[in-house]
Amino acid sequence: MSKYETEYLKEAFKHSRLHKQEILQSCKPRVFLRGESCGCFNCKKIFKPAEIKEWAEEGNFMINALCPHCGMISVIGSKSGFPVNDSEFLEELNLLFLELEKEKDVNLLNEFNKFRSHDRGY
Numbered sequence: 001m002s003k004y005e006t007e008y009l010k011e012a013f014k015h016s017r018l019h020k021q022e023i024l025q026s027c028k029p030r031v032f033l034r035g036e037s038c039g040c041f042n043c044k045k046i047f048k049p050a051e052i053k054e055w056a057e058e059g060n061f062m063i064n065a066l067c068p069h070c071g072m073i074s075v076i077g078s079k080s081g082f083p084v085n086d087s088e089f090l091e092e093l094n095l096l097f098l099e100l101e102k103e104k105d106v107n108l109l110n111e112f113n114k115f116r117s118h119d120r121g122y
Protein backbone atom coordinates (compact mmCIF):
# COMPACT_ATOMS: atom_id res chain seq x y z
CA MET A 1 0.00 0.00 0.00
CA SER A 2 1.45 3.27 -1.09
CA LYS A 3 1.32 6.37 1.00
CA TYR A 4 1.05 8.56 -2.08
CA GLU A 5 -1.15 8.17 -5.12
CA THR A 6 0.50 7.40 -8.44
CA GLU A 7 -0.92 10.48 -10.13
CA TYR A 8 0.43 12.63 -7.37
CA LEU A 9 3.88 11.08 -7.74
CA LYS A 10 3.79 11.51 -11.50
CA GLU A 11 3.04 15.15 -10.97
CA ALA A 12 5.99 15.41 -8.61
CA PHE A 13 8.20 13.62 -11.09
CA LYS A 14 7.55 16.37 -13.60
CA HIS A 15 8.84 18.86 -11.11
CA SER A 16 12.24 17.24 -11.23
CA ARG A 17 12.63 18.01 -14.91
CA LEU A 18 10.24 20.42 -16.48
CA HIS A 19 9.71 23.16 -13.97
CA LYS A 20 13.25 24.28 -13.85
CA GLN A 21 12.62 27.79 -12.68
CA GLU A 22 10.84 26.36 -9.74
CA ILE A 23 13.65 23.99 -8.94
CA LEU A 24 16.04 26.87 -9.09
CA GLN A 25 13.93 28.85 -6.70
CA SER A 26 14.49 26.34 -3.98
CA CYS A 27 17.82 24.91 -5.02
CA LYS A 28 19.95 27.70 -6.37
CA PRO A 29 22.92 27.87 -4.03
CA ARG A 30 23.55 31.56 -4.48
CA VAL A 31 20.10 32.40 -3.34
CA PHE A 32 20.39 30.77 0.02
CA LEU A 33 16.89 30.26 1.25
CA ARG A 34 16.48 29.32 4.83
CA GLY A 35 14.21 26.44 5.49
CA GLU A 36 14.22 25.30 1.91
CA SER A 37 15.46 21.84 1.08
CA CYS A 38 15.84 19.45 -1.80
CA GLY A 39 15.23 15.76 -2.07
CA CYS A 40 16.77 13.30 -4.52
CA PHE A 41 14.57 10.45 -5.68
CA ASN A 42 17.54 8.50 -7.01
CA CYS A 43 19.64 8.13 -3.86
CA LYS A 44 16.85 9.37 -1.59
CA LYS A 45 18.99 11.85 0.28
CA ILE A 46 17.62 15.11 1.62
CA PHE A 47 19.93 18.09 1.58
CA LYS A 48 20.19 21.85 1.66
CA PRO A 49 20.10 23.85 -1.58
CA ALA A 50 23.57 25.21 -0.77
CA GLU A 51 25.02 21.71 -1.06
CA ILE A 52 24.37 21.62 -4.78
CA LYS A 53 27.62 22.33 -6.56
CA GLU A 54 27.00 21.13 -10.08
CA TRP A 55 24.44 21.95 -12.70
CA ALA A 56 23.56 20.48 -16.04
CA GLU A 57 22.93 23.12 -18.62
CA GLU A 58 21.58 23.06 -22.11
CA GLY A 59 20.71 26.07 -24.19
CA ASN A 60 20.14 29.21 -22.25
CA PHE A 61 17.34 28.20 -20.02
CA MET A 62 17.43 24.52 -19.25
CA ILE A 63 19.32 24.21 -16.05
CA ASN A 64 19.03 21.24 -13.75
CA ALA A 65 20.43 20.60 -10.35
CA LEU A 66 22.71 17.60 -10.06
CA CYS A 67 22.36 15.73 -6.81
CA PRO A 68 25.47 16.38 -4.69
CA HIS A 69 25.38 12.79 -3.46
CA CYS A 70 24.77 10.67 -6.54
CA GLY A 71 25.31 13.16 -9.39
CA MET A 72 21.98 12.47 -11.03
CA ILE A 73 19.35 14.88 -12.22
CA SER A 74 16.73 13.69 -9.84
CA VAL A 75 16.38 16.61 -7.49
CA ILE A 76 13.10 18.17 -6.45
CA GLY A 77 13.07 21.42 -4.53
CA SER A 78 10.74 22.14 -1.67
CA LYS A 79 9.40 25.13 -3.60
CA SER A 80 7.54 22.67 -5.76
CA GLY A 81 5.18 22.18 -2.85
CA PHE A 82 5.87 18.46 -2.70
CA PRO A 83 7.01 16.81 0.54
CA VAL A 84 10.67 16.45 -0.42
CA ASN A 85 11.59 15.98 3.24
CA ASP A 86 9.58 12.79 3.47
CA SER A 87 11.78 9.77 2.82
CA GLU A 88 8.69 7.71 2.00
CA PHE A 89 7.81 10.21 -0.69
CA LEU A 90 11.27 9.91 -2.24
CA GLU A 91 11.13 6.14 -1.97
CA GLU A 92 7.81 5.93 -3.76
CA LEU A 93 8.97 8.40 -6.38
CA ASN A 94 12.01 6.23 -6.95
CA LEU A 95 9.84 3.15 -7.38
CA LEU A 96 7.63 5.00 -9.84
CA PHE A 97 10.68 6.09 -11.77
CA LEU A 98 11.93 2.53 -12.05
CA GLU A 99 8.47 1.44 -13.18
CA LEU A 100 8.31 4.14 -15.85
CA GLU A 101 11.76 3.19 -17.01
CA LYS A 102 10.60 -0.38 -17.40
CA GLU A 103 7.61 0.69 -19.45
CA LYS A 104 9.71 3.01 -21.58
CA ASP A 105 6.67 5.05 -22.46
CA VAL A 106 7.51 8.40 -21.00
CA ASN A 107 9.27 11.16 -22.87
CA LEU A 108 10.58 12.51 -19.61
CA LEU A 109 12.78 9.50 -19.30
CA ASN A 110 14.42 10.10 -22.64
CA GLU A 111 15.22 13.56 -21.53
CA PHE A 112 16.45 12.28 -18.23
CA ASN A 113 18.85 9.88 -19.90
CA LYS A 114 20.00 12.50 -22.35
CA PHE A 115 21.04 14.77 -19.53
CA ARG A 116 22.58 11.95 -17.62
CA SER A 117 24.97 11.15 -20.44
CA HIS A 118 25.38 14.78 -21.43
CA ASP A 119 27.17 16.08 -18.40
CA ARG A 120 28.46 13.19 -16.42
CA GLY A 121 29.66 10.80 -19.06
CA TYR A 122 27.45 7.99 -17.79
Ligand SMILES: [Zn+2]
Pocket residue numbers: 040041042043044045067068069070071072074
Ligand atom coordinates in the same frame (compact mmCIF):
# COMPACT_ATOMS: atom_id res chain seq x y z
ZN1 LIG B 1 20.98 11.68 -5.30
